[in-house]
Amino acid sequence: MGQVLNFFPLTIFKSKINLTNEKKKKMIEEIFTMEKKSKNIDYKNQSSAWTGDTQGFEYIHNNPIFDDFFLEVKKAIIEYLNVLEIDHNQLEIFIQRSWATISREKENIALHKHLQSHLSFAYYLKKSEGDANLLFVDETKHNEFLPGLFLSPSSNKKEIIKKRNIANSGAIVFEAKEDEIVIFPSKTSHQTQPNVKNNDRISLSADIFIAAKNSENMEHLVTPFKNWKTL
Numbered sequence: 001m002g003q004v005l006n007f008f009p010l011t012i013f014k015s016k017i018n019l020t021n022e023k024k025k026k027m028i029e030e031i032f033t034m035e036k037k038s039k040n041i042d043y044k045n046q047s048s049a050w051t052g053d054t055q056g057f058e059y060i061h062n063n064p065i066f067d068d069f070f071l072e073v074k075k076a077i078i079e080y081l082n083v084l085e086i087d088h089n090q091l092e093i094f095i096q097r098s099w100a101t102i103s104r105e106k107e108n109i110a111l112h113k114h115l116q117s118h119l120s121f122a123y124y125l126k127k128s129e130g131d132a133n134l135l136f137v138d139e140t141k142h143n144e145f146l147p148g149l150f151l152s153p154s155s156n157k158k159e160i161i162k163k164r165n166i167a168n169s170g171a172i173v174f175e176a177k178e179d180e181i182v183i184f185p186s187k188t189s190h191q192t193q194p195n196v197k198n199n200d201r202i203s204l205s206a207d208i209f210i211a212a213k214n215s216e217n218m219e220h221l222v223t224p225f226k227n228w229k230t231l
């Protein structure tokens with residue numbers, strides 16, 4: 001048998017964040033208060049989840065109730081960078097936006113990506129066993145030499161792909177439990193599973209922006225924020 005070599009993976013990182021039940025309860029109460037104070041409720045349609053960033057609450061990282069959580073987030077981001085063998089000591093890690101989402105019944109979040117940032121995450125503050133998971137869609141599909149094959153419902157029905165594996169999947173459901181954080185490149189297309197009944201599932205998300213600490217002799221990466229100037 002010949003040799004099979006796989007290249008160019010997408011690396012998604014999952015780890016657990018341990019917060020006390022008391023701390024989590026306070027965060028949940030704060031999020032329900034934000035929901036009550038929604039500033040743009042017409043924006044939300046019946047089938048979509050409540051997303052705090054569209055309702056006037058896009059900076060939860062500036063709310064002290066979430067301080068402990070974001071300390072843990074920082075550790076997880078550094079772990080992710082370590083997995084990719086990226087020297088985080090040369091980089092400055094910013095949070096530019098952070099928010100909560102609440103999914104009730106079959107509400108979901110449609111397919112999207114976060115093109116204004118570099119890394120994104122979902123942390124499950126409240127999640128029951130059957131609640132919706134994240135679904136990632138691969139836009140590169142290097143192995144899809146027959147365009148459309150991997151995600152075609154009709155060819156799926158005919159089982160042209162006999163068995164799904166890492167080499168022939170264009171989308172995956174990423175399972176995670178309450179207390180777990182999932183970190184991924186912001187440019188990755190993702191959504192929450194549709195048609196899954198949620199038991200008031202609450203997640204926290206943020207857009208992480210990464211700049212070089214020192215731009216000298218560096219053609220790429222974002223330059224240090226302290227040297228920027230408003231025109």
Ligand SMILES: [Fe+2]
Nearest residue numbers: 112114120190
């Ligand atoms: Fe997202």
